[in-house]
Amino acid sequence: MIREIGVVFTLLLFTVPIHAQNTGGVFPPMVNDGHKAFQYRGVVDPDNSVGEVGFAQRLHYEESLDDDRMWRVIGQTRKTTDSDFDFDFMQAELFWEFSEDDPNYRTGMRFDVRIRDGNRPNQLGVNWMNQFYFNNDWNARAVFMTSFDVGDNARDGWNLQSRFRLDKNLGAGHTLGVEMYNDYGRTNNIGSFDEQRHTVGPIYNMRLGSKWSAFSGVLFGISEAASDAEFRIWLTRPM
Secondary structure, eight states, rough: OOOHHHHHHHHHSEEEESOOOOOOOOOOOOOOTTTTEEEEEEEEEESTTTSSSSEEEEEEEEESSSEEEEEEEEEEEEEEEOOTTEEEEEEEEEEEEOOOOOOEEEEEEEEEEEETTTTTTTTEEEEEEEEEEEEEEEEEHHHHHEEESTTOOOSSOOOOEEEEEEEEEETTTTTEEEEEEEEEETTTTOOOGGGGGEEEEEEEEETTTTTTEEEEEEEOOOSSTTTTTEEEEEEEEEE
């Protein structure tokens, strides 16, 4: 199993030349009692905003409190001029599912606290998550995100984002789909479409043996401010 994981990760790094890299996901609202999981995420940008190879990675651990609430803690590093693994941020999250007894729709909120390095301000976030189930194993997600700065060097306004996903369950732990990420900027300075960051691309999720799963995807920029391409892989192990 370790060899399989190594092959997947090596292919990601060496089949592409190695913005702020997007390690985020289109996260679902569902919470399952007794759930515990560890996850690694890596993102490669072959040509970032300064014309160099960008790389970010993160580790997180999550654990449900009951069948409605789950906490998660995240640590992320990024490549900078000082180091390939410079500290980026720590983040604590609380998921809270509010779904009624509806087999076709689930919803909930996520509350975030982010602590960042250097002179960058910290952040608080509030996010609304939605999951839709359709016929023939099709699913969709829509996430609407807001955050604001706190502490030194805090910027005015709220940052606004949305994320969307459409996927099909292929069976045996395999999923194929497409995701879209939209960063509209801050409420006091909403720019044009090309001044915002919009990306879209395919995703594929598969099982690796009985314990691990792997998510892979590519995001392509469809606005001028977005990265041209980002290559992403996540490795997850339930505990």
